Amino acid sequence: MTQSGQTEALIKEDTTEKTDHHYTLRRISSKAKAAIHLEGNYDDSKSVKDQLEWRNGQGQAFAQGGFQLVNNQIVIPQTGLYFIYSQASFRVSCSDADEEGAGKHLTPLSHRIWRYSDSIGNRASLMSAVRSACQDTAQEDSYRAGHGWYNAIYLGAVFQLNKGDRLWTETNQPSELETDEGKTFFGAFAL
Template identity: 80%
Template sequence: MAAYTTTLGDVEMGLEDRTVVLVEKKSCTGQIWKASGALLIVALCLGGVLLFAWCWNGRPEIMMQSGQTEAQIKEDTSKKTDPHYTLSRISSKAKAAIHLEGTYNDESSENELEWRNDQGQAFAQGGFQLVKNQIVIPQTGLYFVYSQASFRVSCSNGDEERAGKRLTPLSHRVSRYSDSIGGNASLMSAVRSVCQNTAKEDNTSGHGWYNAIYLGAVFQLNKGDKLWTETNQSPELETEEGETFFGAFAL
């Protein structure tokens, strides 16, 4: 936009002889506003492109995560609260670890709980070995040793008058053999009593008493030490996956 100013003529000259000259002055303000507007438009366009690109790349991931949450939230919650799942997950991340699942064979003459490293979530790594139903420690160090035995006991013995008076003890023990101590030693053990007082009432449903004994602690063990379990009432053991287990991992 152009601006015009009037120059003063010679006051001594007559009005007729006085010449008026119009001088055009260019304005910088308009050009500044035009440049600023152009820069603002470019900035807005660039921001829109970046926002679109961010939304396009992030949306599939968000949708996938929300879809997984809806489909797996119940399963993940139940697993995280299961001690068997927690122990097997922790031990699987250890350099040396073993996790065994228990089985029981009614036809076996030994009448004892058998440990397996080839079924369910069982595994062995880092030098651990299962030899003659015993865990062999690979190196000297600190280890977390754990075991659980689950029982379902039928309290009824066929005598209705004495059904409520029968008392059944359940015991589970983890033992150790070490050359350093020159023999066997009990690492940890526990005893539970079932079928007491209310056995007659519980057996009306035919399911009996359910009880689990869990053992777990940290021990200093030596290379070549052997660990095993001793459990009474073996025929009453629950041996489905995650019910009865035995393991250790290095710290």
Template identity: 85%
Template sequence: MVAYTSAPSDMEMGLEQRTVVLVEKKSSTERILKLTVALLVVALCVGGILVFAWYWSGRPEQMTQPGHTDALIDKDTAEKTDPHTTLRRISKAKAAIHLEGIYEEGESLKDQLEWRSGQGQAFAQGGFRLVNNQIEIPQTGLYFVYSQASFRVSCSDGDEEGAGKGLTPLSHRIWRYSDSINSKASLMSAVRSACQNTAQVESYREGQGWYNAIYLGAVFQLNKGDRLWTETNQLSELETDEGRTFFGVFAP
């Protein structure tokens, strides 16, 4: 809105000589109105962007084609339980070692589970070494240590009644030797029992046996030069095919 006012003329001049001057003034109300509208438009734009971002971040499955959601869920679940996925992850670490176990009665090193590198899925990188069937730590730091021993125990003792064996304990342990303490210490261990109630369970008939696996895994602070090794009982019942028995360390 524009207002006009008249400026008073010189009183000494006559009415005929009076001059009228029009002065334009902008209303403050108009300026406030324009500013308010501009702020409202900016607020609506920002709000729209935030709502759009929240909607799509909360429902990512709509960005895939039909049927892809279930496939992604199944893939994620499979990766969490697939040991080969874990192996691929640790293989990307700067320092890592993964060993495959083998046991041949009468031929293995000192009648114990023998660890081998450089064959199958086994590898060593970042300074890790396998020395005298033990893993040698290259640098001081945090490491994830893991191992699995798989067993297939024959639960039949040849009895005609099929009573089978009694409880058979299966054990697997990881040892550590450190110069800082000048002695060995047990890092992890676990025990399982096989052949429970085999006389009452039809599925454990002669020749089938009892299958079980012991898995160990945790993070430890280790020192340079520390040595790690395993101790396993029931070696004749071990299963070492297809990566079922392994031992490894990697830097998280």
């Protein structure tokens, strides 16, 4: 092959590579920030350990940039700053079938994000919140009529995390969770 033939072959190979869809996707993904967004699901008939199950690849859920969901935990891909967030949406029935007209009072609802890091050697609470449902209010009669009490606990903050750290949530009343798309979620993204 002549030198001009070699040059033409290299130009053709370079042009083909740059128009290849895989090349384009690799280029985009190399510039994309690491991020994960998970949707919550709870089915008391199938649930193991009575806990919320996080799902990837359904609805709006996704993972990119090395994030993984392993054993219901988010695994951090690289050391750095991350914004960690989660929301648990609850619907609690404030009427009690055992005693007519007697409602539940101050039902505690809690949601917490945990971290395990090899550098720490044990788990540590990153964020938590507690709310009281079925509070005695002027609207209590409508709650007792079975309409329920709705509220969401949202947690979000920035943390320095290490590669391999694992994050998970704990919710004390998973049977009271609303897990329709967009109501209960968990995620993180690199800053």
